[in-house]
Amino acid sequence: MTGTDAPADDQLLRRAALGVLVPGFVGTTLPDWLGDLLEEGMAGVWLFGHNVEDGEQVRALTTQVHARRPQALVAADEEGGTVTRLHHRDGSPWPGAWALGVADDVALTREVMAGLGGQLREVGIDVTAAPDADVNTEPANPVIGVRSFGPDPERVAGHVAAAVQGLGEAGVLACAKHFPGHGSTRVDSHLDLPVLDVDDEVLRARELVPFAAAVRAEVPMVMTGHLVVPGHGDLPATLNPSVLRVLREDLGFDGVICTDALDMAAVAQGWGRAGAAVLALAAGADLLCIGNPVHPGDYDAREDTLALADAVVAAVRRGDLDRERLLEADRRVAGLGRRQAERRAAPTGQTDAAAATRAGRAAAARAVRVTGQVPVLRSPDVTALGGGANIASGARQEVLTQGLARELAGRVVEPSVAVAGSPDRGGLVLVSDDHTDLGSDAGAEIARSLLARCDVLVHTGIRDLPDGDAPACVVRTFGGGAASAAAAADVLRGAR
Template structure:
C-alpha cells in the first residue's frame, strides 16, 4: 500500500462511526480503531451495567484516544446507558412545559457529568425539532415543544449544560423533523414547507444551537421539496443552509444510515457516498442488532471500500473526504483533551451557578425534581390499593423502544400494584365480578395509544387513574376519574407520577 493509499484509507475510516454487537469492543472494531476509525455508537444491547460501560469506553479510548463514543441520550424515553431501568432525566417536552432554562441547563449538565464519567463523548442531543405536527409518530415528547422560540431557548440551555458536563452536543434532526407524519426509521418523510416557514420555524432552533456553539448537527432523513428529491442527509442544497445560511463550521453527522428512509432506496454504501459528497462529515451507520440484523464488521469494511471506490471513480472528491475526516479528527482530539482534563465534567465550570447546584445535589434528584414540576393532576386522587397497572400502547417507537414498560413497572412498584397486559383485562374483570370486588385500574397511555378506540375508551372511563405520558390531548369527551399528565416517559417522569399519586391527600 502506498502512502497515498494509506492516507486515503485512514480518511475513509475517520468518517465512520458504526454500531457493534456485544458488551466488549469486538476484535475487528479494535483493529479499525487503531487504524483511525472515527468512533463507535453505543446502543442498549451494548450496555450491561455502569462498570461494564466504563470498561468498554476505556477500551475504545485505549485503542484510539481521539475516537468518539457516541450514544442517543436525550433523557425521557430515549436512552441507551439507562435502557434497563429508564432514564433518570426528564425528556425535552417535560422541560419545555416547565420552561425554566436554568432547570434545563442543570438537567443537561447532570446528564453530561454522568456520561463523561462513563466515558461517553457525544450525546445525540438536543432534539432541535419543533414538533408542530400533533400526529408526528417519531418526535413528539422528544421535542421541547411546538413553539420555535421556546425550543430555541431550551436547545441553547442543553448545549451549554452538556458542555459544562464535559460531553459534546449534537442538535438533530436538521432541517427539522417536527412537522412530519412519517417515521424515518420506516419510510421517507416529506417536510412540506415553503422557504419562509422553513426559515421562521424549522431552522430557528438550529440557528440558536449554532450560536450556542453546538459541536455536531445531525441530519434528518427527510425530503424538502423546494430543495429537490434527495433526502436532506444526501442533499447539498439542504446542507448548504446549515453551512452558508446558519454559519455552522462544525461536524455534520448523519442520522443512522440503516434507517429505511435512505437504506431502502439507496442502500447504506450508496447513502454513505452521497452523504459525504453532499457535505456530511461523520457517518452514523446504525444499530446492527435492532432493527438492522446485519453483520457489523462486514458492513463497516464494506463502507470503507465503497468510500475508497467512490474517490477512485471520482464520484466523491478526494478533498471533500479529507475535509470531512479532518473535521472529525479535530473534534475527537478536542474531546480527548477535555476527557484528560481532571476539571472537566465535574460540574464546576467557572461562573456557573448551575454547575455548583449540580455538583452539590444528588444528580438524579435534579432530574426527578424537574420531572415533578411538569406533572399535572386533574381530578381527585383516591387511595390506590394494589392497583392493576396496564399500558394501553400496542406499538413502540424504534427510537426509544418499549417506552411504556418503565412507567408501568415503576408505578406498580410504588403503589403496591401489579402489572398486567392489556389482553388480560377481560379475565381480570371476570374474576373480580365473581368475587364482588375489583382492584383499582391504573392505566398508562402515550402518543402511540389509540385513545379513539372504543374498547380503550371504555377502559379509560372505568379506571381509577390514567397516567398519560404523551403530548397529545385526550380525545374530546374522554374524561377519566383522575388524569395525571407527565409530558414524557422514562424513570424520572414515572417517579414523578408515582409521587403525585401517593403523596397527595385523599379527597
C-alpha cells in the same frame, strides 16, 4: 503519480474513509476487528442498548475504545425521557425534552442536561445525540413527539441552547438534531422517507430557529435528518448539498455534520448504505453514523464497515467524491476527537447517583399537570393501554407501568386482566402514550372499557384524548422514563 506514490495514497484515502465512520457493533466488550480499525484511524463507535449492561461495564468498554485510539469518539443516543441507552432497562432518571418545555425554565434544562452529561462523562461517553432541536407542530408525528421541547420555535430554541450549554459544562459533546427539522412530518424515517412539506419562509421562521440557536450556543455537532425538503429538490437532507449549505452558509455552522443512521429505511431503501455514505459526504456531511446492526439486523457490522470504507475510497477513485472533500471531513472529525480527548483527560468528580435521581424526579415534577380529583389508591393495578413504540425510544410504556406499580406498591396487569376486575385491589391506574390506539378494533374496545372504569389515567404523550374518553382524573407527565413515572407516583400518593 508514480508507482511508489500510489500505495501511500491508497493508505491515506483508506485512513480518511475510516476516519469518517462511526459504526455500531454487537456485544458488551470491544470486538477485535473494531479495535484494529480504531488503530487504523476509525472515527469512533456508536453504542446502543444491547451494548449496555451497567455503568461499570460501559466504563470498561469505553476505556477499551480510548486505549486503542484516544481521539476516538464514543457516541450514544441519550436524550433523557423516552430515549436512553445508558438506562434502557429501568428508564432515564432525567425528564425528556417536552416535559422540560412544559416546565419552561431554561436554567432547569441546563441543570438537567448537565446532570445527564455528567453521567455520560463518568462512563466515558463523549457524544450524545441530543438535544432534539425539532419543532414538533404535528401531534401525529410518529417518531419525535415528546422528544421535542414543544411546538413553539422560540421556546424550543431557548431550551436547545440551554441543553447544549449544560452538556458542554459536563464535558460532553452535544449533537443537535434532526436538521433541518423532523417535527412537522408524519412519517418515521426509520421506516420510510418523510417529506417536510413547508415553503422556505416557514422553514426559516420555524424549523431553522432552534438550529440557529444551537449554532450560537457553539454546538460542536449537528445531525442531519433523512427527510425531503421540496424546495431543495428530491434528495433527503442527509444527501442534499442544497440543504447542508443552509447549515454551513446561512446559519454559519463550522462544526461536524453527522448523519442520522445510514441503515434507516429513508435512505437505505433508495440508495443503499454504501450509496448513501458517498452521497452524504459529497453533500457536505463529515461523520457517518452507520447504525444499529441488531435492528434492522440485516447486516454484519464488521463486513458492512469495511464495505463502506471501500465504497468511499472507490468513489474518490471514480471521481464521484471529491478527494479534498473526504480529507476535509476527516480533518474536521479528527480535530473534534483530539479536543475531546484533551477534555476527557481533565480530572472530574464522581456523580452522586442518588442525588441525580432526586434532581431528575424534581425536574420531572415541574411538568406534571393534573385534571380532576386525585383518588385514594391502595396497591392499585397498573395497566398499559397498549400501543407500539417507535424504534428510537423502544418499549417505554413498560418503564412507566413498572415504575408506577413499584412506587405505589401495586402490580402490573395485562389489559384483559384489568377488564375482568379485581375487587381485592386498591384501584386501577392506566398508562397511555401517543402510540395508544383508541380506534375501532378490539384492542381499542378494551381500552375504552378500561378508561370508563379506571380511577386515574397517566398520559405520557402530547396528544389529547378523544372527547368523551378521558376519565375523571388525568395525570399528564409529557414524557416517559423513570423520572416521570416517579413524579406521577408522587402526585398519586398526595406527595405534591
